[in-house]
Amino acid sequence: MSISEPTVFIVDDDAAVRDSLMLMIEQEGIAVKTFNNGDEFLAAYQPECLGCAVIDIRMPGMDGLQLQEELCQRNILLPIIFLTGHGDIPLSVKAVKAGAVDFLTKPVTRDALLSSVRSAILESKRLIAQLENGQDAKSRLADLTEREREVMALAVAGSPNKEIARRLGISHRTVEIHKSKIMHKTGAINLLDLARIANEGGL
Amino acid sequence: MALTPSLEHLSFQALFNALADAMLLVDNAGYVLLANSAAHALLGYTSGAICGLPVKTFIPELDLEQRNRQYDFGPSFINKNNKLIALTQDGRKLRVCVNLISPQAPGQSTVVITLYDDRRRQAEESLRISEERLHLAKRAAGLGVFDRDLTNNTLYWDERSRELWGLTPDEEITYEKFESYIHPDDRAGRYAALCRALDPASNGEYQTEFRITRKNDGAECWIATVGQITFEDNEPVRLLGLMRDITELKAAEQQSQERRKETEALVKRQIAVQTASAIAHEINQPLTAISAYSEVALHSLKNNNMSSKNLCRALEGCVAQAQRAGDTLHELLNFLRQSELVVEPTNINRLVKASIDIAKKDGYGGFHPLLKLEQDMPPVLCNPLQVQKVILNLVRNAIEAIHGSGVTAANITIKVRKMAKKNMALVTVQDSGPGFDNETAKRIFEPFFTTKSKGIGMGLAISRSLIEANGGKLWHDPDTKAGATIHFTLPFSP
Numbered sequence: 001m002s003i004s005e006p007t008v009f010i011v012d013d014d015a016a017v018r019d020s021l022m023l024m025i026e027q028e029g030i031a032v033k034t035f036n037n038g039d040e041f042l043a044a045y046q047p048e049c050l051g052c053a054v055i056d057i058r059m060p061g062m063d064g065l066q067l068q069e070e071l072c073q074r075n076i077l078l079p080i081i082f083l084t085g086h087g088d089i090p091l092s093v094k095a096v097k098a099g100a101v102d103f104l105t106k107p108v109t110r111d112a113l114l115s116s117v118r119s120a121i122l123e124s125k126r127l128i129a130q131l132e133n134g135q136d137a138k139s140r141l142a143d144l145t146e147r148e149r150e151v152m153a154l155a156v157a158g159s160p161n162k163e164i165a166r167r168l169g170i171s172h173r174t175v176e177i178h179k180s181k182i183m184h185k186t187g188a189i190n191l192l193d194l195a196r197i198a199n200e201g202g203l
Numbered sequence: 204m205a206l207t208p209s210l211e212h213l214s215f216q217a218l219f220n221a222l223a224d225a226m227l228l229v230d231n232a233g234y235v236l237l238a239n240s241a242a243h244a245l246l247g248y249t250s251g252a253i254c255g256l257p258v259k260t261f262i263p264e265l266d267l268e269q270r271n272r273q274y275d276f277g278p279s280f281i282n283k284n285n286k287l288i289a290l291t292q293d294g295r296k297l298r299v300c301v302n303l304i305s306p307q308a309p310g311q312s313t314v315v316i317t318l319y320d321d322r323r324r325q326a327e328e329s330l331r332i333s334e335e336r337l338h339l340a341k342r343a344a345g346l347g348v349f350d351r352d353l354t355n356n357t358l359y360w361d362e363r364s365r366e367l368w369g370l371t372p373d374e375e376i377t378y379e380k381f382e383s384y385i386h387p388d389d390r391a392g393r394y395a396a397l398c399r400a401l402d403p404a405s406n407g408e409y410q411t412e413f414r415i416t417r418k419n420d421g422a423e424c425w426i427a428t429v430g431q432i433t434f435e436d437n438e439p440v441r442l443l444g445l446m447r448d449i450t451e452l453k454a455a456e457q458q459s460q461e462r463r464k465e466t467e468a469l470v471k472r473q474i475a476v477q478t479a480s481a482i483a484h485e486i487n488q489p490l491t492a493i494s495a496y497s498e499v500a501l502h503s504l505k506n507n508n509m510s511s512k513n514l515c516r517a518l519e520g521c522v523a524q525a526q527r528a529g530d531t532l533h534e535l536l537n538f539l540r541q542s543e544l545v546v547e548p549t550n551i552n553r554l555v556k557a558s559i560d561i562a563k564k565d566g567y568g569g570f571h572p573l574l575k576l577e578q579d580m581p582p583v584l585c586n587p588l589q590v591q592k593v594i595l596n597l598v599r600n601a602i603e604a605i606h607g608s609g610v611t612a613a614n615i616t617i618k619v620r621k622m623a624k625k626n627m628a629l630v631t632v633q634d635s636g637p638g639f640d641n642e643t644a645k646r647i648f649e650p651f652f653t654t655k656s657k658g659i660g661m662g663l664a665i666s667r668s669l670i671e672a673n674g675g676k677l678w679h680d681p682d683t684k685a686g687a688t689i690h691f692t693l694p695f696s697p
Contacts, residue, residue, distance in 0.1 A: 016492035016523070016524050016527070020494075020495035020520055023495070023496070023517055024499050027502060027508075083491075085483065085484050085487045106490070106491040107490045107491040107493070107494035107495070108491065108494070109494070109498065110495070110498040
C-alpha cells in the first residue's frame with residue numbers, strides 16, 4: 001500500500017455489494033480493496049495509508065461500530081463512511097460521535113457515495129499532514145535539555161525574559177542563552193513558530 | 204276514669220299466674236307459699252304441688268340468709284342474677300338465674316324468687332348476636348335485600364336497596380318504577396334472566412347485572428343481583444334476593460381490558476415491525492448491489508469509458524441479484540408457512556356461537572348479534588382456532604366500524620348456510636355500519652391498509668390467507684346497500 005495513492009477500503013459481508021461498489025468507485029479512477037469482515041481488514045491494513053473505509057454497520061462477528069473502536073484503539077486515523085440497511089438514527093449518532101465522517105443508507109446512490117468518498121479522502125490527507133507535522137515537531141524538540149524545555153514552556157506561554165529568570169531562579173542573561181539555543185535546535189523562525197512546533201509536538 | 208277501680212278486681216293470684224317468668228313466693232323460714240304456673244312448668248311439678256315444700260328442694264344452693272345480712276341497707280332487698288342450679292322433680296339439673304326481691308313492709312318477711320331459664324336466655328342472646336352479625340355482614344358487603352311477592356305483585360326493599368337506587372326510605376317502590384330506572388339497553392337482558400329463573404323447569408336461580416340511573420343524583424351505576432325463585436305447585440310465587448353496587452368493579456374491569464388491548468396492539472405492531480425489518484434486511488442487500496451495478500452500467504454508457512467486460516459484469520450482477528432477492532422472499536414465506544395445518548371436522552354453528560361469546564366477554568364494545576344459522580349443517584373440515592380467529596376479526600372490524608361512525612345500534616348479523624352445489628358452508632358477517640366506498644373496497648385486502656387510527660391493516664389480509672389455507676375463500680360483497688358484508692366458505696368434511 002503506497003502512501004501517495006488514495007485507496008478506498010470496502011468492508012461488507014455481502015459479496016455482491018462489495019463487487020458493485022468496487023466497480024462504481026474504480027470507475028472514478030480511485031483504487032479499491034475489499035474485505036469480507038473486520039478481521040480481514042485489520043490484518044491487511046498498514047498504518048498511515050491515504051484513503052478511507054466504507055464499512056457496513058451490521059455484519060456477523062465484529063460489526064461496524066466495533067471495527068471503528070478497534071481502529072481508534074490502534075490509533076489508525078482512517079476516515080470512516082458507514083453503510084446501513086435502515087436509517088438507524090441512534091446508531092448513526094453513536095458512529096458520528098465516535099468520528100465517522102458519513103452515514104449512508106442502502107441502497108446508496110452513486111452521487112452520495114462518491115461525494116462522501118471524496119471528502120473522506122480530503123480529510124485523510126489533512127489527518128496525515130497533521131500527523132507528519134507532529135512527527136517533525138517531535139524530532140525537532142527531541143534534542144532540547146530539561147532546562148531548555150522549561151524555558152520554552154514559559155516563553156510560549158507569553159512570559160517575558162525577566163519573569164522567566166525570576167521563576168526559574170536564573171539570570172536574565174542565561175535565559176537569553178537558553179532561548180537562542182532553543183530557536184537554533186528547533187529551527188523556529190520566531191516565537192509564534194516555536195509555539196506551533198511545541199503544540200504539534202505535544203508539549 | 205274507671206281504670207283504678209277495675210284494678211282492684213285483679214287478684215294477686217291471677218296476676219302472679221299470668222307472668223311468663225317462673226316465680227316463687229317464699230316465707231321467712233324458706234317454705235314456698237305460692238308458685239305460679241310458669242314455675243310449676245319449669246320445675247316439672249303438677250299444678251299446686253310446689254306449695255308448702257322448702258325452697259332448698261329445688262335450689263339447694265340458695266342462701267336466704269343474705270337477706271338478713273343486707274337488711275340494714277334499705278327497705279327493699281334485691282339480689283340479682285345469681286347463677287345457680289335448680290333441680291326438677293325428675294332430678295334434671297337446670298342452669299337458672301335467680302333474682303330475689305323482698306317487698307319490704309314492716310312485719311313482713313316474704314321473698315319473691317324469680318327463675319330465668321339460663322339456656323333460653325343464652326339461645327335468645329345468641330340469636331340476637333347472629334342477627335347483629337348478619338346485619339353487619341350485609342352492611343359491610345353493601346348488600347341490599349329485596350323480596351317480591353309474585354302472586355300479589357308487591358315488592359319489599361330494605362333500606363340499603365333503597366340507598367343503592369337513590370330512593371328515600373319511605374318512598375313507595377313498585378315493579379314498574381323499578382324497571383323504569385334500569386338502563387334501556389339492559390332491560391331486555393335482565394328480563395331474559397328473570398324469565399329463565401321463572402321457568403319451573405329451572406332451579407329458580409336468578410342472576411344478572413344491569414345499569415341503573417340513580418334517582419337522587421342521576422348517576423349511572425352497575426347493580427348485580429342474585430336471587431332465588433320459590434315455586435308452589437309449579438308456579439313461581441316469590442323472588443327473594445340480594446343486590447349490590449358493582450360500579451367500581453366494572454370500571455376496574457374496563458380499565459384492565461383497555462390496558463390488555465393496548466398491550467396486544469403493541470405486540471402486534473412489534474411483530475409487524477420485526478417481520479417487515481426481516482424482509483427489508485433480506486431485500487436491501489441485493490437492492491444495494493442492483494442499484495450500484497445499474498449506475499455503473501449507466502455511467503459507463505453515458506461516458507463510453509468502460510470495457511465491455513466490466514459492463515457485462517455489472518449487468519450480470521444486476522440479473523443475479525434480482526434473482527437472489529426473489530429467491531430470498533420465497534424462502535422467507537416458506538419458512539413462515541412452515542407450521543403444518545391441522546384440520547378436523549367442526550360444527551360451524553357451534554364455532555360461530557363460541558366466537559360470539561368470546562367477542563362479548565372480550566369487551567369489543569356493546570353489540571347485538573343476530574344469528575341466522577341453518578340447522579343440520581354437516582361438519583366442515585377446518586382448523587377451528589384459525590376460523591375462530593377469522594370470525595373474531597370480522598366481528599371486531601364490524602363493531603369498530605359501527606362505533607367509529609357514531610351509529611348507535613350495533614347490529615351484527617351472522618348467517619351460516621349450505622352451498623349444496625359446491626359442497627361448502629357459507630358464512631356471512633354483515634354489520635349496520637357505514638360500509639366501504641368503492642375505493643376503500645378495492646384496497647381492504649392489501650396488507651397494511653387500514654381505515655382505523657390504531658390498526659396495522661393486517662386483519663383482513665390475514666383472515667383471507669387463513670381461510671384460503673383452510674380450503675375456502677373470503678371476499679367482500681359489493682352489492683350490499685347498507686353496512687359491510689364479508690362472506691367466507693369452508694369445505695364440508697368428506
